[in-house]
Amino acid sequence: MDGGIRENDISRIVDLDRAHIWHHLIQHKPFETGEPRIIVEGKGMKVWDQNGKEHIDGVSGGVWTVNVGYGRESIANAVRDQLVKLNFFAGAAGSIPGAIFAEKLIDKMPGMSRVYYCNSGSEANEKAFKMVRQIAHKRFGDKKHKILYRERDYHGTTIGTLSAGGQDERNAQYGPFAPGFVRVPHCLEYRAQWDLSGEAYGKRAADSIEEVILAEGPDTVGALCLEPVTAGGGVITPPLGYWERVQEICKKYDVLLHIDEVVCGLGRTGTWFGYQNYGVKPDMVTMAKGVASGYAAIACLVTTEDVFDMFKDDPSDPMNYFRDISTFGGCTAGPAAAIENMRIIEEENLLQNTLDMGERMINNLNTLSEKHSVIGEVRGAGLFCGAELVQDRTTKDPAKEKLVQAVVADCMTQGVVIGATNRSLPGLNNTLCFSPALIATADDIDHITDAVDQALGRVFS
Numbered sequence: 001m002d003g004g005i006r007e008n009d010i011s012r013i014v015d016l017d018r019a020h021i022w023h024h025l026i027q028h029k030p031f032e033t034g035e036p037r038i039i040v041e042g043k044g045m046k047v048w049d050q051n052g053k054e055h056i057d058g059v060s061g062g063v064w065t066v067n068v069g070y071g072r073e074s075i076a077n078a079v080r081d082q083l084v085k086l087n088f089f090a091g092a093a094g095s096i097p098g099a100i101f102a103e104k105l106i107d108k109m110p111g112m113s114r115v116y117y118c119n120s121g122s123e124a125n126e127k128a129f130k131m132v133r134q135i136a137h138k139r140f141g142d143k144k145h146k147i148l149y150r151e152r153d154y155h156g157t158t159i160g161t162l163s164a165g166g167q168d169e170r171n172a173q174y175g176p177f178a179p180g181f182v183r184v185p186h187c188l189e190y191r192a193q194w195d196l197s198g199e200a201y202g203k204r205a206a207d208s209i210e211e212v213i214l215a216e217g218p219d220t221v222g223a224l225c226l227e228p229v230t231a232g233g234g235v236i237t238p239p240l241g242y243w244e245r246v247q248e249i250c251k252k253y254d255v256l257l258h259i260d261e262v263v264c265g266l267g268r269t270g271t272w273f274g275y276q277n278y279g280v281k282p283d284m285v286t287m288a289k290g291v292a293s294g295y296a297a298i299a300c301l302v303t304t305e306d307v308f309d310m311f312k313d314d315p316s317d318p319m320n321y322f323r324d325i326s327t328f329g330g331c332t333a334g335p336a337a338a339i340e341n342m343r344i345i346e347e348e349n350l351l352q353n354t355l356d357m358g359e360r361m362i363n364n365l366n367t368l369s370e371k372h373s374v375i376g377e378v379r380g381a382g383l384f385c386g387a388e389l390v391q392d393r394t395t396k397d398p399a400k401e402k403l404v405q406a407v408v409a410d411c412m413t414q415g416v417v418i419g420a421t422n423r424s425l426p427g428l429n430n431t432l433c434f435s436p437a438l439i440a441t442a443d444d445i446d447h448i449t450d451a452v453d454q455a456l457g458r459v460f461s
């Protein structure tokens with residue numbers, strides 16, 4: 001083990017962790033008697049914990065991030081070389097990897113043209129919200145300042161992004177939130193709000209966005225922020241007809257379309273970006289997790305040239321530019337890692353692999369649903385899949401969260417890491433989530449779904 005820590009020091013690390021670390025998203029009382037999990041090492045699709053136990057990672061680092069897998073020396077080398085040359089300079093200046101990655105990124109995003117660097121998905125979304133507010137101020141006498149967001153979507157953990165948070169359980173206890181954010185209905189046909197199906201449902205769900213715009217007043221609505229495929233809100237793939245209608249509505253009411261690609265970006269659905277599955281032309285796109293697969297912290301807000309132009313059209317006005325900074329947006333490790341990450345995706349043909357392996361995973365899960373009636377619906381795009389668990393297929397009563405978590409725990413015992421929606425929607429934290437690295441092989445996919453098969457058998461027997 002590196003860093004001067006000997007293998008047999010690991011129990012000391014566990015003690016230090018228990019004494020001082022405040023883990024993310026977890027209740028700590030059990031650590032007073034039990035051990036927190038410490039992940040020590042990763043290679044390819046596998047990680048090892050403090051006890052040396054091997055796991056296959058079905059969720060790319062827990063939160064759909066490590067798209068190209070663990071242990072990529074070429075990324076580490078690119079970052080190391082860049083750090084000794086220049087580690088940081090504030091983002092009012094440019095950098096060599098920043099410029100090179102921007103060109104490569106824009107090349108994958110026809111219609112887009114400018115890259116704003118920062119360092120988390122939440123932050124990138126905040127930047128987009130600030131741009132919408134400044135455009136409203138400059139162009140529309142402050143009127144077009146409202147930002148629409150969708151029920152079940154998530155855009156980040158800050159108070160600003162939680163104000164655009166469509167997951168009531170995640171938001172609970174953190175209010176009051178910022179004004180000027182307005183919710184639109186979700187588009188999950190399995191939990192349909194209208195007695196319609198297929199394309200008719202998709203169009204109706206999109207029409208409900210128009211209804212909100214009309215109710216609020218189109219001259220007050222500046223932007224619509226959506227995930228292309230909703231992630232933590234239940235792996236919701238959009239119904240047919242939805243996105244076409246969304247695009248029409250945004251155009252009709254001069255509403256900027258902001259797509260949150262923090263999870264889908266950089267290959268997760270088998271295309272570079274999730275929105276590219278649906279022929280959408282966004283005005284703003286945010287991305288983070290997979291941009292450098294977690295080898296460095298990097299997030300981007302990418303805009304069209306039209307959006308960019310709105311911030312430079314009057315240089316005589318000292319307030320007429322985007323007066324925003326992100327200190328660590330000036331770290332060069334991010335774009336250096338991102339360049340290499342993108343090269344790997346291209347050279348190893350990982351988009352195609354994502355489509356092929358995604359299809360295998362969906363097929364495997366569908367086969368499991370023939371055997372386990374607790375699986376109500378299987379959804380997914382590329383290597384981004386979900387299985388919604390129900391008590392009864394007819395009533396669709398959600399499976400109890402404790403049992404859903406028991407499936408996750410059983411898989412963990414088998415050495416397979418999977419995820420489930422949690423603390424997201426009251427009573428609806430019932431979707432198992434799968435997002436293995438884009439390098440997954442057929443054996444990896446089968447290994448993961450075999451573990452789920454066994455876990456479902458044990459938990460719901």
Ligand SMILES: Cc1ncc(COP(=O)(O)O)c(C=O)c1O
Pocket residue numbers: 063119120121122123125154155156157227231232260261262263288289
């Ligand atoms: C769709 C989406 N947007 C934004 C975020 C926030 O990203 P970060 O945790 O990097 O701030 C997340 C995180 O899970 C996400 O899933």
